[in-house]
Amino acid sequence: MNKMHFYRPMMTGSIPTSTQSKTTSIPASNISKSQKGYNLEIAVPGFSKEELEIILEEDNLKIIGKYEVEKETKEQFIHKGFTKQPFEISFKLSDTIDNENIDAKVENGLLRINLGLKTEAQKEVKNIAII
Amino acid sequence: MENYIKPGYSFRPYKNVDSFFNQGLNNFWSNDSIIDVPQHNVKSTGESYIIELSAPGLEKDQFDISIEDNTLTIKVDRKKSTEQIDMLNPTYLKKEFSFEKFTRRFQLDKNISKDNLIATYVNGILSITLAKKNIVDSRKKIEIA
Numbered sequence: 476m477n478k479m480h481f482y483r484p485m486m487t488g489s490i491p492t493s494t495q496s497k498t499t500s501i502p503a504s505n506i507s508k509s510q511k512g513y514n515l516e517i518a519v520p521g522f523s524k525e526e527l528e529i530i531l532e533e534d535n536l537k538i539i540g541k542y543e544v545e546k547e548t549k550e551q552f553i554h555k556g557f558t559k560q561p562f563e564i565s566f567k568l569s570d571t572i573d574n575e576n577i578d579a580k581v582e583n584g585l586l587r588i589n590l591g592l593k594t595e596a597q598k599e600v601k602n603i604a605i606i
Numbered sequence: 607m608e609n610y611i612k613p614g615y616s617f618r619p620y621k622n623v624d625s626f627f628n629q630g631l632n633n634f635w636s637n638d639s640i641i642d643v644p645q646h647n648v649k650s651t652g653e654s655y656i657i658e659l660s661a662p663g664l665e666k667d668q669f670d671i672s673i674e675d676n677t678l679t680i681k682v683d684r685k686k687s688t689e690q691i692d693m694l695n696p697t698y699l700k701k702e703f704s705f706e707k708f709t710r711r712f713q714l715d716k717n718i719s720k721d722n723l724i725a726t727y728v729n730g731i732l733s734i735t736l737a738k739k740n741i742v743d744s745r746k747k748i749e750i751a
Contacts, residue, residue: 505701506700506701507699508697509696513699518662520661520662520729520731522729550656553648554647555647556660557660583662583730584660584663585662
Protein backbone atom coordinates (compact mmCIF):
# COMPACT_ATOMS: atom_id res chain seq x y z
CA MET A 476 0.00 0.00 0.00
CA ASN A 477 0.98 3.54 -0.56
CA LYS A 478 2.37 5.29 2.44
CA MET A 479 0.01 7.96 3.62
CA HIS A 480 1.24 11.46 4.27
CA PHE A 481 -1.02 13.22 6.68
CA TYR A 482 -0.49 16.88 6.53
CA ARG A 483 0.16 18.72 9.73
CA PRO A 484 -0.94 22.33 9.47
CA MET A 485 1.80 24.86 9.95
CA MET A 486 1.34 27.14 12.90
CA THR A 487 2.87 30.27 11.43
CA GLY A 488 0.55 32.51 9.48
CA SER A 489 3.15 33.86 7.10
CA ILE A 490 3.80 30.66 5.18
CA PRO A 491 1.63 28.72 2.74
CA THR A 492 -0.44 26.17 4.58
CA SER A 493 -2.29 23.16 3.30
CA THR A 494 -5.93 23.36 4.25
CA GLN A 495 -7.68 20.44 2.69
CA SER A 496 -7.41 17.36 0.55
CA LYS A 497 -10.39 15.48 -0.76
CA THR A 498 -8.88 12.23 -1.95
CA THR A 499 -7.08 9.55 -0.02
CA SER A 500 -3.90 10.15 -1.94
CA ILE A 501 -1.96 13.15 -0.71
CA PRO A 502 1.29 13.81 -2.51
CA ALA A 503 4.36 14.57 -0.43
CA SER A 504 5.46 18.18 -0.49
CA ASN A 505 8.40 20.35 0.51
CA ILE A 506 8.16 24.05 1.30
CA SER A 507 11.26 26.19 1.35
CA LYS A 508 11.87 29.91 1.65
CA SER A 509 14.48 32.00 -0.08
CA GLN A 510 15.00 35.73 -0.41
CA LYS A 511 12.76 35.87 -3.48
CA GLY A 512 9.85 34.00 -1.95
CA TYR A 513 8.53 30.54 -1.26
CA ASN A 514 9.22 27.41 -3.24
CA LEU A 515 6.70 24.64 -3.19
CA GLU A 516 7.77 21.19 -4.39
CA ILE A 517 5.18 18.49 -4.86
CA ALA A 518 6.09 14.91 -5.70
CA VAL A 519 3.84 13.86 -8.60
CA PRO A 520 5.56 10.76 -10.01
CA GLY A 521 3.80 9.36 -13.05
CA PHE A 522 1.89 12.56 -13.80
CA SER A 523 2.46 14.43 -17.03
CA LYS A 524 1.98 18.18 -17.46
CA GLU A 525 -1.39 17.56 -19.14
CA GLU A 526 -2.69 15.64 -16.14
CA LEU A 527 -1.99 18.48 -13.71
CA GLU A 528 -4.08 21.56 -13.08
CA ILE A 529 -3.26 24.53 -10.85
CA ILE A 530 -6.02 26.91 -9.81
CA LEU A 531 -5.50 30.09 -7.84
CA GLU A 532 -8.65 31.49 -6.32
CA GLU A 533 -8.00 34.47 -4.09
CA ASP A 534 -5.59 33.11 -1.51
CA ASN A 535 -6.30 29.45 -2.21
CA LEU A 536 -3.85 27.56 -4.40
CA LYS A 537 -5.29 24.26 -5.54
CA ILE A 538 -3.35 21.54 -7.35
CA ILE A 539 -5.30 18.77 -9.03
CA GLY A 540 -3.85 15.55 -10.43
CA LYS A 541 -6.26 14.01 -12.93
CA TYR A 542 -6.00 10.34 -13.68
CA GLU A 543 -8.42 7.55 -14.42
CA VAL A 544 -7.36 4.44 -12.61
CA GLU A 545 -6.99 1.54 -15.01
CA LYS A 546 -9.28 -1.28 -14.07
CA GLU A 547 -7.86 -3.97 -16.28
CA THR A 548 -4.22 -4.57 -16.89
CA LYS A 549 -2.30 -7.42 -18.39
CA GLU A 550 0.47 -6.97 -15.90
CA GLN A 551 0.42 -8.84 -12.66
CA PHE A 552 1.70 -7.14 -9.53
CA ILE A 553 4.17 -9.13 -7.47
CA HIS A 554 4.87 -6.19 -5.18
CA LYS A 555 2.97 -2.92 -5.04
CA GLY A 556 4.75 -0.17 -3.14
CA PHE A 557 3.14 2.81 -4.86
CA THR A 558 0.24 3.54 -7.15
CA LYS A 559 -0.79 6.46 -9.30
CA GLN A 560 -3.98 7.97 -7.95
CA PRO A 561 -5.89 11.16 -8.65
CA PHE A 562 -5.33 13.81 -5.99
CA GLU A 563 -6.28 17.27 -4.91
CA ILE A 564 -4.28 19.40 -2.52
CA SER A 565 -4.80 23.00 -1.46
CA PHE A 566 -2.52 25.57 0.10
CA LYS A 567 -3.65 28.76 1.72
CA LEU A 568 -1.33 31.55 0.73
CA SER A 569 -0.30 34.29 3.07
CA ASP A 570 -0.86 37.96 2.18
CA THR A 571 2.88 38.45 1.73
CA ILE A 572 2.70 36.49 -1.54
CA ASP A 573 2.20 38.35 -4.80
CA ASN A 574 -0.56 36.45 -6.67
CA GLU A 575 0.68 37.88 -9.98
CA ASN A 576 4.14 36.49 -9.40
CA ILE A 577 3.57 32.74 -9.31
CA ASP A 578 5.08 30.32 -11.79
CA ALA A 579 4.98 26.54 -12.04
CA LYS A 580 7.05 23.91 -13.80
CA VAL A 581 6.82 20.15 -13.85
CA GLU A 582 9.89 18.08 -14.61
CA ASN A 583 10.51 14.39 -14.04
CA GLY A 584 7.55 13.97 -11.71
CA LEU A 585 8.39 17.00 -9.59
CA LEU A 586 6.07 20.01 -9.63
CA ARG A 587 7.84 23.21 -8.61
CA ILE A 588 5.78 26.29 -7.83
CA ASN A 589 7.61 29.53 -7.11
CA LEU A 590 5.63 32.02 -5.09
CA GLY A 591 7.09 35.51 -5.26
CA LEU A 592 6.79 37.97 -2.42
CA LYS A 593 5.03 41.30 -2.65
CA THR A 594 7.28 44.32 -2.92
CA GLU A 595 7.18 47.00 -0.25
CA ALA A 596 4.99 49.19 -2.50
CA GLN A 597 2.44 46.40 -2.91
CA LYS A 598 1.98 45.92 0.78
CA GLU A 599 -1.06 47.62 2.13
CA VAL A 600 -0.31 49.73 5.11
CA LYS A 601 -3.03 50.11 7.65
CA ASN A 602 -2.76 52.82 10.20
CA ILE A 603 -4.69 52.17 13.32
CA ALA A 604 -5.72 55.22 15.20
CA ILE A 605 -5.29 55.31 18.93
CA ILE A 606 -8.46 56.45 20.54
CA MET B 607 6.23 -24.58 -15.82
CA GLU B 608 5.54 -21.06 -14.68
CA ASN B 609 1.86 -21.84 -14.41
CA TYR B 610 2.70 -23.81 -11.31
CA ILE B 611 4.28 -20.83 -9.66
CA LYS B 612 2.36 -18.39 -7.55
CA PRO B 613 4.05 -15.04 -7.85
CA GLY B 614 5.19 -13.52 -4.61
CA TYR B 615 4.32 -16.63 -2.67
CA SER B 616 6.22 -19.76 -3.48
CA PHE B 617 8.47 -17.95 -5.89
CA ARG B 618 10.21 -14.63 -5.69
CA PRO B 619 11.97 -13.25 -8.72
CA TYR B 620 13.72 -10.75 -6.51
CA LYS B 621 14.53 -10.20 -2.90
CA ASN B 622 14.60 -6.75 -1.47
CA VAL B 623 17.89 -6.93 0.39
CA ASP B 624 18.07 -3.57 2.08
CA SER B 625 14.46 -2.71 2.75
CA PHE B 626 14.69 -3.07 6.49
CA PHE B 627 17.78 -0.95 6.86
CA ASN B 628 16.41 1.76 4.64
CA GLN B 629 12.81 1.83 5.73
CA GLY B 630 12.21 -0.20 8.82
CA LEU B 631 12.88 2.46 11.39
CA ASN B 632 11.65 5.37 9.32
CA ASN B 633 8.19 3.87 8.99
CA PHE B 634 7.92 3.58 12.72
CA TRP B 635 7.50 7.33 13.05
CA SER B 636 5.85 7.77 9.69
CA ASN B 637 4.50 11.24 10.35
CA ASP B 638 7.86 12.66 11.25
CA SER B 639 10.05 11.00 8.66
CA ILE B 640 11.26 12.25 5.34
CA ILE B 641 10.72 9.83 2.48
CA ASP B 642 14.24 9.38 1.21
CA VAL B 643 14.06 5.87 -0.20
CA PRO B 644 11.82 5.44 -3.24
CA GLN B 645 8.93 2.99 -3.10
CA HIS B 646 8.91 0.23 -5.70
CA ASN B 647 6.56 -1.97 -7.68
CA VAL B 648 7.40 -5.31 -9.25
CA LYS B 649 5.21 -6.45 -12.12
CA SER B 650 5.21 -9.59 -14.20
CA THR B 651 4.21 -9.79 -17.84
CA GLY B 652 4.43 -12.80 -20.14
CA GLU B 653 8.01 -12.20 -21.19
CA SER B 654 9.47 -9.97 -18.50
CA TYR B 655 9.53 -8.55 -15.02
CA ILE B 656 9.28 -4.80 -14.52
CA ILE B 657 10.72 -3.06 -11.48
CA GLU B 658 9.38 0.47 -11.04
CA LEU B 659 10.92 3.01 -8.68
CA SER B 660 9.07 6.17 -7.74
CA ALA B 661 11.88 8.76 -7.60
CA PRO B 662 10.68 12.17 -8.79
CA GLY B 663 12.88 15.17 -9.41
CA LEU B 664 16.02 13.47 -10.72
CA GLU B 665 17.76 13.40 -14.08
CA LYS B 666 18.23 10.27 -16.18
CA ASP B 667 22.03 10.35 -15.87
CA GLN B 668 21.94 10.55 -12.08
CA PHE B 669 20.99 6.88 -11.82
CA ASP B 670 23.75 4.32 -11.54
CA ILE B 671 22.27 0.91 -12.41
CA SER B 672 24.42 -2.21 -12.25
CA ILE B 673 24.17 -5.97 -11.97
CA GLU B 674 26.79 -7.90 -10.09
CA ASP B 675 26.33 -11.60 -9.60
CA ASN B 676 22.59 -11.79 -9.09
CA THR B 677 22.12 -8.41 -7.48
CA LEU B 678 20.61 -5.46 -9.29
CA THR B 679 21.72 -2.19 -7.69
CA ILE B 680 20.14 1.19 -8.32
CA LYS B 681 22.18 3.99 -6.85
CA VAL B 682 21.69 7.75 -6.77
CA ASP B 683 24.18 10.12 -5.22
CA ARG B 684 23.34 13.62 -6.29
CA LYS B 685 26.18 15.72 -5.08
CA LYS B 686 25.82 19.45 -5.17
CA SER B 687 28.75 21.76 -5.51
CA THR B 688 29.43 24.19 -2.66
CA GLU B 689 28.62 27.01 -5.05
CA GLN B 690 25.19 25.57 -5.80
CA ILE B 691 24.41 25.13 -2.13
CA ASP B 692 25.38 28.72 -1.37
CA MET B 693 23.43 30.09 -4.30
CA LEU B 694 20.22 28.24 -3.58
CA ASN B 695 20.48 28.08 0.16
CA PRO B 696 16.79 27.60 0.87
CA THR B 697 15.42 27.28 4.35
CA TYR B 698 13.05 24.35 4.52
CA LEU B 699 9.88 25.03 6.44
CA LYS B 700 8.56 21.58 5.68
CA LYS B 701 10.36 18.65 4.10
CA GLU B 702 8.52 15.43 3.33
CA PHE B 703 10.67 13.93 0.60
CA SER B 704 14.21 13.96 -0.75
CA PHE B 705 15.67 11.48 -3.22
CA GLU B 706 19.16 12.89 -3.46
CA LYS B 707 20.98 9.88 -2.11
CA PHE B 708 19.76 6.31 -1.92
CA THR B 709 20.60 2.74 -2.87
CA ARG B 710 18.11 0.00 -3.66
CA ARG B 711 19.18 -3.56 -4.24
CA PHE B 712 17.19 -6.44 -5.67
CA GLN B 713 18.32 -10.02 -5.75
CA LEU B 714 17.40 -11.54 -9.06
CA ASP B 715 16.21 -15.04 -9.65
CA LYS B 716 18.03 -17.49 -11.91
CA ASN B 717 15.37 -17.32 -14.59
CA ILE B 718 16.06 -13.64 -15.27
CA SER B 719 18.31 -12.79 -18.16
CA LYS B 720 20.99 -10.36 -17.09
CA ASP B 721 21.82 -9.39 -20.65
CA ASN B 722 18.47 -7.93 -21.64
CA LEU B 723 17.90 -5.04 -19.31
CA ILE B 724 16.05 -1.94 -20.42
CA ALA B 725 15.76 1.12 -18.20
CA THR B 726 13.62 4.20 -18.77
CA TYR B 727 12.94 7.29 -16.64
CA VAL B 728 9.61 8.93 -17.44
CA ASN B 729 7.73 11.47 -15.28
CA GLY B 730 9.80 10.60 -12.22
CA ILE B 731 9.38 6.84 -12.44
CA LEU B 732 12.35 4.61 -13.21
CA SER B 733 11.26 1.40 -14.97
CA ILE B 734 13.64 -1.50 -15.41
CA THR B 735 12.48 -4.29 -17.66
CA LEU B 736 14.18 -7.63 -17.11
CA ALA B 737 13.59 -10.36 -19.65
CA LYS B 738 12.65 -13.83 -18.50
CA LYS B 739 14.81 -16.64 -19.78
CA ASN B 740 13.20 -19.36 -21.83
CA ILE B 741 12.57 -21.96 -19.24
CA VAL B 742 13.21 -25.46 -20.42
CA ASP B 743 10.82 -27.96 -18.98
CA SER B 744 13.01 -29.88 -16.59
CA ARG B 745 10.37 -32.29 -15.48
CA LYS B 746 11.19 -35.88 -16.15
CA LYS B 747 8.48 -38.42 -16.43
CA ILE B 748 9.26 -41.66 -14.68
CA GLU B 749 7.54 -44.66 -16.01
CA ILE B 750 6.14 -47.18 -13.59
CA ALA B 751 7.67 -50.47 -14.36
